Structure formats: C-alpha cells, structure tokens
Amino acid sequence: MNDPQAVIVGLRKMLVVKERESADLQDRVQELTAQLQAHRAPAAVRATSNDPRLITVDDALVLQEVGIYEYHHPLENAESYKQALADLRADVRQAVKTSEAIVVAKKFSFNNSLAEGRRLTSDLSKLMLRAYNAEADNCVRTIRAGNLDTAKQRLDKAAKDIEKLGAAMQMSVSPGYHALRTKELELTADYMMKAQEEREAAREERERLREERKVEQELAAERERLEKEQAHYRAVLQRLSTSGQDTRDIEEQLVRIADAIAQNDFRAANIRAGYVYVISNIGAFGPGVVKIGLTRRLEPLDRVRELGGASVPFPFDVHAVYFSDDAVTLENELHKEFGARRLNHANLRREFFFATPEDVRQVLAKKVGNLLDYNDSPEATQYFQSKHYWPASG
Template sequence: MTAARASRGEAIELSDQRVLQDVGIYRYHHPLEDAAAYKDRLRDLETQIDSIVRVGQPVLAADRFTFDGSLAKGRKMVGDLSKLMLRAYNAEADNCVRSLRSGNISTAKKRLEAAVAAIEKLGTIMEMRVNPAFHALRLAELELTADFQMKVQEERELAREEREQLREQRRAEQELAAERERLEKEKSHYVIVMASLRASGDDAAADELAGRLAQIDEAIEANDYRIANIRAGYVYVISNVGAFGPNVVKIGMTRRLEPRDRIRELGDASVPFRFDVHALFFSEDAITLEGELHRAFEDRRVNFVNERREFFFATPDEVRDLLAAKVGGLLEFTDAPEALEYFQSRSRWPAATLGSGPVVVG
C-alpha cells in the first residue's frame, strides 16, 4: 500500500513487512538506558513543543501580506491560515505517532516530511512554512516514540525470559534437592541393613552392600557438585523439522536433573510437534560451552533481533563436528531426526500445503 506525496508525486511505502525488511535490524536514534528514561525525555519534548505553540512560532509566514488593500486584513488572513495549516500538520504528526509501530519509523518520517512540503507549496504566496525548529521537535518525538516502543518490547521480552530462567532454575534446584534426599534415604537404609548383616556374620552380603554404598556416596557427591556449581549442566542440540524445517537446530543448556524433561517442555502447545534430540552433553561449565557454540554459528541465526532465541540455520552434523572438536568424542549423537509425529501427519495434510514444507519462524 502506498500514499502519494503531494509535493513531489512520489510514493511512500506503507507495507509494514516491506518497510521492516528494508530497514533491517532496528537501531536506536536516541540510546537511553530504559523505557522510563524515554518516557521522561518524551515529556520534556512535549513541553518544548507546547512552548513553541504558545509563543506562536510553529508556522512561519510573511508579516507584510495585504488583503483587499489592508495590512490588518492580510495579517488576520495569514494568522487564520497559519492556524489551519498548523492543525493539518499536527493532525498528520499525531497520526504518525499513533500509528507508529516498532520498526516503521522511516515511513512515519517520510509522511511527516510530505506534510511539511505540502504546506510550504500551498502557502507559497504568503511565504508560509512549518518552522524547521518545530518540525525537528516533532521528528524527534517520532524517533523517541519508536525507541520507547522498541525498548518496552525488549524489556517485556527480557522480563519474560528472566521469569522463565528463574522457573527453570527453581525446577533444577528442587529436582537436585529431591534427589539428594532420595539418595540419603537409600544410604540410611543400606547402612542399617549392612550393620544387621555384619552382626549376623554375613560378611559377604555386607561387602556387596558396601560397594553399593560407595556408589551412593559418589552419586551424592556428584549431586552436591551440581547444586553448588550453577554453571554445570547439559548442553543439548535439538531440532523440530515439522515446525522449522530440516536444517534448523536449537542449541541450549539446562541444569535439570533429567534434561529430557526440559526438552519435552519446549515441545509444548506452542509448536505442532515434539523436538528431536540429537545430542545431550554434560559439562562442568555448560554456560561457556553453550556460548561458544552460539558464537560459532552467530552469522546463521534465525532471529537476528532477539539473540536470546537459540535457533540456527545448521545441520545436526555441523554442530556435532564442532561439539566434538571442543569436548572430544561424543558417546551418543543422532544425526537424522526421528520426527514420527511430523512424518505420520504429512499424509493427512491438505495437498496444497505439501509442496511448501515447514515454515521457519524466529
């Protein structure tokens, strides 16, 4: 969809998808710390805008224009038309602000520039034009509003992900604490039984239980290490060919006692099929290992706007080779996804959808 420019006969692209593609990654015009800072800056800007309007300077025009031979009538006409032009300009500026969405700032600025050009063309006889200082303030308002919207969106996404990380952390802590309690109970049981066997003279059976107790002590030690070391966990490589296509993987990490529980949660109702697991690798510093893998595929991200999304255009084989180079031989790695639900479902899909395949979403 396009809008004609009155002054130049050019077209302004209004398609959000086209504009967002042309703009690329959003760049802040006025980098500030948080959304609250943008809100404060916008309030200051509104004060400046109101100040220019109060002193009668938003629209500049000739002050010696006469009408019907009268300078007074000419000034009144200029004043009335200036108010009308200001209304038109402010209406367009307010509409640009109201319709602004993250990323389409370039379109809004072009529309406002078109309004300035149209007013100047219509007011040529009276040398009427929008005050450049006033126009600059309204352009700054557009930029700050766009920055504010983007910052709010980022903060909401960050808060959501932080809440999810906290929930994941609590689940991991609860699972490890429950496992510690289970192991302690099992150990206490074996200690009692072994003491009873020693007392009855069955040293062979007691020695067998002693071996089991040693294994339990090792498990307790490993569990305590997991509890104390928040960087320890599993790095996983998973895919969902039915949702994202054949050459997209997710590389993540979890501290959960059973990492497949986390992967099952990722395959909830938000995606049509469950994830396939290609690799699970326990690392004493899973956070660093995950970061190294992400950096290796940095230029092949699916989502370049939100880098906390861990999907990459890569095959499981490519990740396996890199992972093996960093940690040594992998005991278990699955190259091809099983994707049972996806392959079984395709036979029931409408014929028109089968040629397109899965759609990648970031």
C-alpha cells in the same frame, strides 16, 4: 500568485482530509493491508522506486529495508524514553503557545490593509497548524520500530504540501517545530522498541527463574532420596556386621550412594554445570534448523519435552545431550560458531540456527572429543505420520 481565498479553501480541504484520516485510521490500515496483500508484486516494485512522491507503507517491506533497529536517541531504559517524550511534548506545546510553530510573513496585506493581512495570516496559521498536527498525530499513533522512516517521509511531505499552499503569503511550518515533531517520532519508536525489549527480557528472566527453581527442587529431592537410601543401607550394614555376615555388597552400595551425593552436591553448587542439548523439529522449522540450548535439570529430557509442548505442532527430536562441568562456556562457543546462521538476528537469546545435526556434531566433537551417543537423523514420527494427510501445496 495564489489567491488567499483559494489558499484558505485548500487548507480547509486538507484539514478535513487529515481529520477524517485520524477518525478512520484503523479502517484505512486494514484496507491498505488487504490491498498490499493482493498486489504484493507491484508494491515490491514501488518500494524500489526512486520517485520521492511514493512512500512505502507495507511494514513487511519496510522491515526488510531497515534491517536491525538502531536507536536514534540511545537512553538507558523505557522510563527514560517516556520522560524524554514528556519533556519534548512540553516543548511542542510551548512552541504552539508562543506562535513559533508556523512561519508567518510580517508585512502581508489583504485588501490594502496590513491589519487585515495579519488577521488573515493568523487564521491561516492556525488552520495550517491543525492540518500539520493532524498528520503528525497520525504518524505518532501508527508508528512502529520498522516504519519510522515511512512516518518521517509522510511528515516531511505534509510540511512541504502546507508550504506550497502558503507560498503566496510566505507561510510554512517552522523548521524548528518540524524538527521537534520529527524527534517525537524517533523517540516514540525508540520507546516502543525499548519497552518491547524490556518485556521480552522480563519474560525470559521469569522463565529462567522458573527453570532455576525446578533445578533446585529436583536436586533437593534427589539429595533427600539418596540420604534415605544411604540411611537404609547403613542400617542393613549394621545388622549384617552384628550377625557376622558378608557386607561387601552393602559397602559397595554405600560407596555408590556417597558418590551420587557428592555429584548431586556439585551440581547444586556449580551453576555452570549442566547439559548442552542439540534438538530439531523438522515439522515446525524444516530439515535444516536446530536448537542448541542448555539445561541444568536433573533429567534434561524433561526440558526438551516442555519445549515440545502446545506451542509447536510436533515434539522435538533429540540429537545430543552432553553433560559438562562448564556447560555455559560450551553453549556459548557453539552459539558463536553458528552465529552467522542464526534465524533471529534481532534477539540473540533465541537459540535456533540454520544447521544440520551433522554440522553441530562435527563442531561439538572438536570441542569435547568423541561423542558416544549422537543421532544425526531425526525420528520425527508424528511428522511423517501426519504429512500424508496434509493438503497439497499450491
């Protein structure tokens, strides 16, 4: 049976270690990251080991293991998770106040005294709780959606280590308290993921609204230009008619302008009309990746030029720009057709796919018929001009 004094010494050592870990957390993370990058192959071997004592801490490996994140406690929005966390932490504080966090033997005696035993177990329970909470707080501070399982393993290990140290006096972390702190980890990970999704959705919604405003401005400006042109030709028609000259060319121009105004008004009223485009960027994504998107802009290539801005090293190459009265449905059908080839399966709003322009052309042709203008091969002028100067790959 363990000596109580040795248990105290062991717990104090454990607490010092945990508190030092908390104080030096950022340094430890950087150090571990550097070590893992230097020893990636051994880390991959350890990640596949069945030894329960080994805990994978490489976030890249962990993310590959878990796949798409699944919520442990599905709630409506980030604010709901924030409130749930506040309620849970109130339960944690209550468990500590009512001494329900640590299981303590009722009849442990020290120096043949039950009173001394109660004082000793009371002091040890506080020390155990501080050590356990230090590890739990570390796990909460370092939690990310991808390393939740790792954090739970660390917390389970801390509870088991404390149980071993307290075995002589039948002391351990309460299962109920451990469940509360485990749930705290899950809710924290859920909250972070939901908050990230909401930030991404808000950013994309702002981008969508900016795009819609540009479309509205372009269509309004085009309507104004056409009306001015129409007024000009009407005035010319009136003068020619008065002087008895031939007005057939002017009448044809007025018919053309009226058709253009009708088309412009249709575009403004029908939010589903627009251009489906197929573009690639071999210098940024390689030869087997395309983006299939939609724009309602009056000049669709303006949108392509914006996408090829400072965020990518080379401009995009255009393979097809197809106008459709229901471009929304056409885009969705293409995305569905290539759904299994998405680059980003975690965020379906990212429209990049592992496919060649020829792959998309064949599908698009089946849906809309013959395509008069489609470029299978990317021009990629800047990419080919620059590649010669790149450093040789190892």
